Amino acid sequence: LEYQLDHTAIDDSALVAMLAPLTTLSLLPYELAPMDGGQIRAELIEAVIRRAVFSNRQLFERVVDFWTDHFNIDISDGDFAYLKAVDDRDVIRANAFSTFPALLSASAHSPAMLRYLDNVLSTRTNPNENYARELMELHTMGVDGGYSQNDVVEVARCFTGWTYYGRNNNTNTGTFRYNSNNHDNNQKIVLGNIIPAGGGLQDGMTVLDILSDHPSTARFIARKLAIRFLADSPPASVIDDVAATYTATGGDVKAMLRTILKPNVLADAAPRYKRPFHIMASALRTLPVTITSTNSLRNQLSAAGNQPYYWGPPDGYPDTFAHW
Numbered sequence: 001l002e003y004q005l006d007h008t009a010i011d012d013s014a015l016v017a018m019l020a021p022l023t024t025l026s027l028l029p030y031e032l033a034p035m036d037g038g039q040i041r042a043e044l045i046e047a048v049i050r051r052a053v054f055s056n057r058q059l060f061e062r063v064v065d066f067w068t069d070h071f072n073i074d075i076s077d078g079d080f081a082y083l084k085a086v087d088d089r090d091v092i093r094a095n096a097f098s099t100f101p102a103l104l105s106a107s108a109h110s111p112a113m114l115r116y117l118d119n120v121l122s123t124r125t126n127p128n129e130n131y132a133r134e135l136m137e138l139h140t141m142g143v144d145g146g147y148s149q150n151d152v153v154e155v156a157r158c159f160t161g162w163t164y165y166g167r168n169n170n171t172n173t174g175t176f177r178y179n180s181n182n183h184d185n186n187q188k189i190v191l192g193n194i195i196p197a198g199g200g201l202q203d204g205m206t207v208l209d210i211l212s213d214h215p216s217t218a219r220f221i222a223r224k225l226a227i228r229f230l231a232d233s234p235p236a237s238v239i240d241d242v243a244a245t246y247t248a249t250g251g252d253v254k255a256m257l258r259t260i261l262k263p264n265v266l267a268d269a270a271p272r273y274k275r276p277f278h279i280m281a282s283a284l285r286t287l288p289v290t291i292t293s294t295n296s297l298r299n300q301l302s303a304a305g306n307q308p309y310y311w312g313p314p315d316g317y318p319d320t321f322a323h324w
Contacts, residue, residue, distance in 0.1 A: 001059075001257075001258065001261055004057070004058060004059035004060070005059065005097070005254050005257065005258075007057040007059070007060040007097065010056045010057050011056065012055055012056050012057055014054065015050065015051065015054045015055050015056070018050055018054060019047055019050060019051075022043040022046060022047055023043075024039060024040050024043045024044070024085060025043060025044070025047055025085070025089065026089075027085075028086075028171070028174075029082065029083070029086050029111070029173055029174025029175055030169075030170065030171050030172070030173035030174060032082035032085055032086065032174065033079075033082055033167050033173050033174055034167075035082065037081035037082065038081075040081040040082050040085050041075055041081045041309070042298070043085075044075070044081075044084070044085050044088060044308075044309065045294070045298055045307065045308050045309065046294040046298070048308045048309075049280075049281070049291070049294045049297055049298070049308075050291065050294070051064075052065075052277070052278075052281035052285075053281055053284045053285055053289070053291065054285075059257070060096060060097060062228075062229075063096045063097060063253065063257070064092055064093055064096045065277075066224075066225070066228050067092050067095075067096050067103060068088070068092055068308070068309075068316070069311075069316030069317050069319070070138075070139070070224065070316060071091070071092065071103070071107045071113065071139065071316075072138075072311055072313070072314050072315060072316035072317075073087060073112050073113060073116045073309070074116065074309065074310065074311060074312050075309040075310065076310060076312070078115075079115060079166075079167075079174075080112060080115065080116065082174065083110075083111050083112035083115060083164075083174060084112045084309060086110075086111070086112065086174060087107075087110045087111075087112035087113065090106070090110075091103070091106040091107055091110045091112075091113075094106070096253065097253050097254055098252075098253060099249075099250055099251045099252050099253060100212060100217075100221055100246070100251030100253065101208070101209075101212040101250065101251050103253075104139060104140065104208055104211070104212055105205070105208055107139070108135070108159075108162070108204065108208055109162075109176045110176070111163075111164030111165075111174055111175065111176060113131070114131065114162055114163060114164055114176075115164065116314070117130045117131035117134055117314060118130040118131065119131040119159055119162050119163065120163045120164065122156060122159060122160045122161075122162070122182075123160055123161070123182040124157075124160050124161070124182055124183055124184035124185075127153070127156040127157050127160050127184065128156060129152050129153065129156045131156070131159060132152050132153075132155035132156035132158075132159060133152050133156075134314045135155065135207075135211070136151065136152065136155065136211065138314055138315055138316075139211075140211040140212070140214065140216075140217040140220065140221075141211065141214055141216040141217050141220060142216060142217075142219075142220035142223075145214070145216030145217070145220060146191075146216055147191060151190055151191055154188040154189055154190045154195075155188075155190055155207050157184040157186075157188050157203075158184075158188055158190065158195065158203040158204050158206070158207045159203075159204045159207070160182055160183045160184045161178055161179045161180060161181070161182040161183030161184075161201075162176075162178060162201075162204055163176075163177050163178075163179055163182070164176055164177050165177050178200075178201045180200060180201075183200060183201075183203070185197055185198055185199070185200060188203065190206075190207055190210055191210055191214070193206075193210055195207075212251060215243075215247070217246075218243040218244075218246040218247050218251075219239065219243045221242075221243075221246060221251070221256075222239050222240075222242035222243040222245075222246055222256065223239050223242075224319075225242060225256055225257070225260055226238050226239055226242055226260055227319055228319055229257070229260050229261065229272075230260060230265070230266075230269045230272065231269055231270050231272060232319075232320050232321055232322075235268075238259075238260065238265055241259050242256050242259045242260055245258075245259045273321045273324070275306055275317065275319075275324055276301060276304035276305065276306035276324065277301060277306045277307075277308065280297065280300070280301065
């Protein structure tokens with residue numbers, strides 16, 4: 001476990017060489033914006049498949065997969081292809097093994113997320129509640145976490161003006177932008193916390209801190225991680241322990257994984273069924289395969305309903321045996 005958690009020390013040079021022809025993976029947003037979306041999508045998914053099959057950093061890739069579902073973004077149309085390519089690299093992969101607050105902040109500043117959940121449409125005169133609602137329901141507290149519709153409204157007001165630079169903005173294209181002209185600078189109250197007037201960009205940052213520190217968030221993240229790595233219905237005692245680890249460490253991802261993957265916890269866990277993507281990846285890892293093209297694999301994953309980045313709703317691919 002410790003070997004896998006120290007992922008940067010694991011030699012993955014063979015995989016790096018394998019990914020080198022996928023040139024879109026390393027490009028900046030303004031370089032990706034004018035490119036064909038089909039190429040960007042194909043290379044992004046091909047990279048996911050190759051990493052799953054050939055990477056020696058197996059736990060890291062599984063955790064990237066987890067956070068990709070948690071902060072789901074559908075890439076099927078529009079600007080989502082190039083924006084998600086950047087999000088995958090600079091938000092999910094860059095923070096997968098860090099802390100949940102770091103991930104949450106990176107996602108909140110991600111043009112892909114702001115576009116996907118309509119925050120780019122949110123202004124002081126017409127706040128859009130979509131991102132605010134999913135931020136609490138799916139990203140942090142959970143649907144039963146204890147927030148109200150009024151909290152959704154207030155959080156939406158806090159994130160007014162959070163957007164990104166669209167196409168044809170030179171090197172700024174596809175990067176985060178705070179538009180102060182569109183921000184509601186009046187006082188807000190979120191989950192009983194007064195956010196004073198005049199806070200500007202800091203209003204959103206304050207909300208992220210409130211949500212990251214909330215006990216409902218600790219439990220929600222603990223339960224989702226335990227489901228992914230243990231069972232559809234993990235023991236309440238395990239969820240309690242992981243939530244306590246979250247609180248004690250400020251949401252340290254590696255610390256939570258250590259709590260979940262303790263030998264005695266694993267010994268009591270029932271077999272965990274695999275989703276189609278994981279069945280394919282583990283089968284190919286077992287065989288002495290050489291992949292020359294992932295076209296057929298992508299088509300088969302699409303037919304199985306589990307092609308990466310193609311789940312439409314914001315809740316990510318289902319993680320239950322009953323669904324699959």
